[in-house]
Amino acid sequence: MTAPRASKRATPPRATRPQAARDDVVIAGSQPGVTLIVGTDTGVGKTYITCAIARAIRAAGQSVVAVKPIETGCDEAPRPDEDGVRLAAATGQSGPHRALLRLPGALAPAIAADQAGVTIDYEDLVARVRSLAVAGTLLLVEGAGGVMSPLTWSDNHLDLAHSLSAKVLLVAADRLGTISHTLMALRVLAAEKVPVLGVVLNQPGEADESTRSNAGALLRLAEQVPVVSVPRLNDDHQATEALKEVAGWLLP
Numbered sequence: 243m244t245a246p247r248a249s250k251r252a253t254p255p256r257a258t259r260p261q262a263a264r265d266d267v268v269i270a271g272s273q274p275g276v277t278l279i280v281g282t283d284t285g286v287g288k289t290y291i292t293c294a295i296a297r298a299i300r301a302a303g304q305s306v307v308a309v310k311p312i313e314t315g316c317d318e319a320p321r322p323d324e325d326g327v328r329l330a331a332a333t334g335q336s337g338p339h340r341a342l343l344r345l346p347g348a349l350a351p352a353i354a355a356d357q358a359g360v361t362i363d364y365e366d367l368v369a370r371v372r373s374l375a376v377a378g379t380l381l382l383v384e385g386a387g388g389v390m391s392p393l394t395w396s397d398n399h400l401d402l403a404h405s406l407s408a409k410v411l412l413v414a415a416d417r418l419g420t421i422s423h424t425l426m427a428l429r430v431l432a433a434e435k436v437p438v439l440g441v442v443l444n445q446p447g448e449a450d451e452s453t454r455s456n457a458g459a460l461l462r463l464a465e466q467v468p469v470v471s472v473p474r475l476n477d478d479h480q481a482t483e484a485l486k487e488v489a490g491w492l493l494p
Contacts (some may be wrong), residue, residue: 313341315348440468
């Protein structure tokens with residue numbers, strides 16, 4: 243949104259060798275704070291992963307709040323299966339109980355807002371999210387779509403990470419094509435100097451032939467970044483157990 247960030251994004255990565263994404267990644271420290279969970283794409287299981295992490299953090303005795311700043315594809319009345327509603331249920335928080343801004347149309351937020359005749363006040367939205375970051379409580383912020391998905395026509399998830407001084411947890415689908423998608427996302431985050439906690443490879447439904455090798459390939463190509471593969475589990479308790487290691491990346 244600001245000129246410095248725009249100029250950084252306009253600068254191409256400083257190297258073209260495969261190792262560049264690995265060398266340039268900013269690894270997050272251990273201090274608690276705000277974690278932005280963002281995907282390499284839409285439909286990769288961000289809400290499923292965020293809910294399981296939130297439950298694991300609670301089980302470890304740490305206070306946690308989870309919020310989705312913008313959710314699209316919403317009806318007029320909130321539904322139990324909405325992302326924001328599911329996040330609140332996972333943490334047991336007193337509020338918010340749904341996404342801060344709900345829009346109709348299953349589209350990128352900037353497009354959904356245009357079609358709904360809504361102007362998104364980015365600074366106000368950031369202030370509302372920041373107000374949830376209280377001492378002693380971890381704040382999980384779930385993005386809408388992929389890293390570069392436009393929240394407004396001037397702001398995307400890179401801007402949101404900077405505005406919140408957030409670390410990023412990248413969620414990717416453990417399927418064919420994820421190696422390129424994940425490395426591109428890591429390269430962009432590295433260029434923006436956004437701290438990366440790690441990558442969660444989420445199995446969306448049935449595995450394909452690449453599922454056996456994606457994690458190992460990413461560990462070789464981005465070796466400083468932790469990578470965890472998570473099976474698709476329908477049981478909340480099993481999902482929470484599967485995400486304990488990732489929750490540990492966030493704990494103080």
